[in-house]
Amino acid sequence: MLNNFESEKFESKQEKEKNPKLMFVFDVDGIITNPDTKKPNEKVIEHISSDLKQGFPVALATGRSVAWVEEKIMPTLKTMLKDDRKLDYLLISGEKGSVSVEYIDGKPVKKIDKNIVMPAKITTEAKKIIQPYLDSIFYDKSKETMISIEIKGSEDSEEVKKQKQMLILIAEQLKKIVQDSEFSEFLDVDLTEIAVDVQFKSQGKKLSSRHILGWLKGKNIKPSSYIVVGDSPSDVEAAEEFFHQDYDVTFGYVGTKDLPKQPFKTKTASEFFDKGTVEILDEIVQD
Numbered sequence: 001m002l003n004n005f006e007s008e009k010f011e012s013k014q015e016k017e018k019n020p021k022l023m024f025v026f027d028v029d030g031i032i033t034n035p036d037t038k039k040p041n042e043k044v045i046e047h048i049s050s051d052l053k054q055g056f057p058v059a060l061a062t063g064r065s066v067a068w069v070e071e072k073i074m075p076t077l078k079t080m081l082k083d084d085r086k087l088d089y090l091l092i093s094g095e096k097g098s099v100s101v102e103y104i105d106g107k108p109v110k111k112i113d114k115n116i117v118m119p120a121k122i123t124t125e126a127k128k129i130i131q132p133y134l135d136s137i138f139y140d141k142s143k144e145t146m147i148s149i150e151i152k153g154s155e156d157s158e159e160v161k162k163q164k165q166m167l168i169l170i171a172e173q174l175k176k177i178v179q180d181s182e183f184s185e186f187l188d189v190d191l192t193e194i195a196v197d198v199q200f201k202s203q204g205k206k207l208s209s210r211h212i213l214g215w216l217k218g219k220n221i222k223p224s225s226y227i228v229v230g231d232s233p234s235d236v237e238a239a240e241e242f243f244h245q246d247y248d249v250t251f252g253y254v255g256t257k258d259l260p261k262q263p264f265k266t267k268t269a270s271e272f273f274d275k276g277t278v279e280i281l282d283e284i285v286q287d
């Protein structure tokens with residue numbers, strides 16, 4: 001039997017878990033990983049682990065495949081957590097919202113948005129046109145709903161520059177393929193720093209935020225406010241969705257490009273990318 005004091009403590013822990021003061025939503029590339037080395041920043045993962053250990057929800061909203069996140073991020077996180085069941089407070093929203101993984105008793109459960117299926121014709125064409133560039137780029141085979149072509153990367157900055165030029169050429173050809181197809185209404189070609197994606201117009205960080213809110217609802221967790229951390233203007237969409245649904249949201253921005261003024265709170269750091277993220281996290285301590 002719990003005495004009064006213990007039962008009060010128990011209730012307040014439950015209360016905190018159901019109504020945490022805040023919830024973090026992280027982009028992955030450039031936030032959890034360093035954009036140049038692509039290596040995960042252990043300090044960011046430590047923060048995530050600390051929130052999960054206390055039963056506070058955390059979400060990752062990324063264009064990466066869930067397989068990529070499971071390979072590059074999860075082993076470190078699992079080691080820190082020591083108990084896989086704490087993963088029940090984590091949601092991975094991958095491929096810009098179309099594939100997600102949640103955990104039940106520490107076991108991953110994957111969900112794929114059935115409305116998002118890349119037409120085989122586009123995939124075949126894309127694989128064909130990249131053939132001359134395979135020294136510089138690769139086709140991300142782990143993606144299940146979109147086409148992603150990424151630069152190989154290099155320690156040599158001239159080589160990276162060359163790879164990025166190849167990527168631009170590929171993006172132009174992909175745009176033409178999409179425009180000339182019967183799918184031009186539904187598909188977009190998105191060129192970023194290190195990759196070019198062919199995706200459905202409905203895919204994006206907005207879709208991720210909707211999934212995150214649906215997942216929280218299912219778990220009956222109601223954070224008082226949200227902090228979305230991202231490094232590119234497209235991450236703003238994630239924060240926008242929380243704002244439009246009348247939630248209190250702050251966008252932590254650690255990218256280098258100028259960000260237009262937003263109707264919600266924004267927060268920046270003295271450093272960019274994963275280091276800036278650590279700075280923001282050190283300032284905002286969940287309790």
Ligand SMILES: [Mg+2]
Pocket residue numbers: 027028029030031230231232
């Ligand atoms: Mg990013």
